[in-house]
Amino acid sequence: MKIIVAGKGGAGKTTVSGTVARVLSQAGETVIAVDADVNPMLGISLGIGMEETERLAGAREALQAGEVEHQPDAEGIVTTFGTMAPDGVQLVVGSRMDGMDSGCLCCGVTPDRLLRELDGEGRVVIGDLEAGIGIVTRMDTGNIDLVLVVTNATSKSIEVARRAAASASSRGADVLVVANRIGADDDLEAIREALGEHDIVEVPEDDAIRHADEEGLAPLDGPRDTPGMVALLGLGERLAARAAA
Ligand SMILES: Nc1ncnc2c1ncn2[C@@H]1O[C@H](COP(=O)(O)OP(=O)(O)OP(=O)(O)O)[C@@H](O)[C@H]1O
Ligand SMILES: [Mg+2]
Numbered sequence: 253m254k255i256i257v258a259g260k261g262g263a264g265k266t267t268v269s270g271t272v273a274r275v276l277s278q279a280g281e282t283v284i285a286v287d288a289d290v291n292p293m294l295g296i297s298l299g300i301g302m303e304e305t306e307r308l309a310g311a312r313e314a315l316q317a318g319e320v321e322h323q324p325d326a327e328g329i330v331t332t333f334g335t336m337a338p339d340g341v342q343l344v345v346g347s348r349m350d351g352m353d354s355g356c357l358c359c360g361v362t363p364d365r366l367l368r369e370l371d372g373e374g375r376v377v378i379g380d381l382e383a384g385i386g387i388v389t390r391m392d393t394g395n396i397d398l399v400l401v402v403t404n405a406t407s408k409s410i411e412v413a414r415r416a417a418a419s420a421s422s423r424g425a426d427v428l429v430v431a432n433r434i435g436a437d438d439d440l441e442a443i444r445e446a447l448g449e450h451d452i453v454e455v456p457e458d459d460a461i462r463h464a465d466e467e468g469l470a471p472l473d474g475p476r477d478t479p480g481m482v483a484l485l486g487l488g489e490r491l492a493a494r495a496a497a
Pocket of ligand 2: 265266267289293381
């Protein structure tokens, strides 16, 4: 199963990606998490910490130093430049290398290409996208099983989500909306009004999630019984059931 996570800047894409990736892995799935953001932060939400997240972002610099071999395919990129995150999630950063051999896949690879070429058969590949709808509109959705569109209740966030969902579903992709940081009843109403044709999962505003981020920790390594975490765990379990089906 292949999942991409899209939405406006700050909507909660990385929080959702990192948390559900670990829940899927705990449920017995083999999970590859692709950080497709030019400013990679998925490592933080997965729980490998800031230092290792930074190291991973520069992992392909070892090519420049001649310390590792160039990789001709997507699987090689994951095994050579990725790292193992908690619960056995394999994390890889999908950004392009500047100034390297442009004919080589591992140097020239874009996040969209890496996501396209990683096989989702028999495992879960989850891509935490950069903000906005750029990658969603460029991606070959035929190759994607599910687009998680994360939105907050602000009008701009909802508009980006609406465009992402429209682009993905007009090309046949399945869309699940994550209404994140919901505080008041009319928050969900506003999201339902624009995105009501899709399934919507509600994730409440949760201080524990915000605090984890402030500390550079994965939300899953904090309390799991808070409203936002209960909702994210439920989302992860729902995806696990779908992956196993
Ligand atoms: N349900 C929630 N309750 C409280 N805070 C949340 C919740 N979800 C996310 N946050 C906080 O919102 C902020 C943005 O979250 P996150 O980094 O996941 O967003 P993003 O969409 O990946 O952002 P970017 O576009 O910068 O990549 C973080 O501080 C995170 O802790
Ligand atoms: Mg992010």
